[in-house]
Structures are given as structure tokens and as C-alpha cells.
Amino acid sequence: MLAYRLLTAEDTSAFCHKVTEALSKGWVLHGSPAYAHDPATGVMRCAQAVVKEVEATYRPELKLGSL
Template sequence: MKTQPPDDLPIYRILTGKDDASFCHRVSEALALGYQLYGSPAMTFNGTDTIVAQALVWGA
């Protein structure tokens, strides 16, 4: 495993967005790069859409 994330990405990331396939793909891509999930996802409703957040860490 690489010791640093690629493309100058940070060691800790939090992805947020509308709860849809695009968000799931973004999380999946981060996992494929070598990130690991950190904690449980968070969800809220903004009156129109469900918004989700997922923290990720590199090489935990």
C-alpha cells in the first residue's frame, strides 16, 4: 500500500452530497484508491433531498 494518498489528496477526507448513485460512486472510488471508511455515515434532510456525509482516512 502506498504511504501517501495519490494526487496530493489529504489523509483525511469527508465526502458530502445528495444521497444518490453519484455519491456512492465517489465513496467507492475513494475506497478503490486505498481510503478506509472512518465512522458511520451521517444523514440529514434539507427539505428536498437527503444529504449524506462519510469520513474517510488513508491507511488507518
């Protein structure tokens, strides 16, 4: 099964660490990152999709971050 996650966070080094951690666990970048201004907080937010091929069967309660 191909698992999909969308990682999001404020535009800080913490976001880069979140993506780097996912890559170190076998996730692969999927597409380009996205940036948007969050008017509620006044900060820029980042998003990056990642995918990973896993030996699992999809079910809604599956914790994707634990794959």
C-alpha cells in the same frame, strides 16, 4: 501522516460511486455514514468520513483528493 476527508453529496447512487472511488484509491471508511435533510433543496444529503495513511507532510494547500 493520516489524511482525512469528509465526502458529501445528495443521497443518490452518485454518492455511493464517490465513496467507492475513494476506497479504490486506498482510502478507508472512518466511522458511520451520516444523513440529513437539506431544507434549502428539499433532498437528503449523505456524508462519509474516510482516512488514508500517506507519506506526505501536512500543509494547508495540500489537495486531499489527489492523495
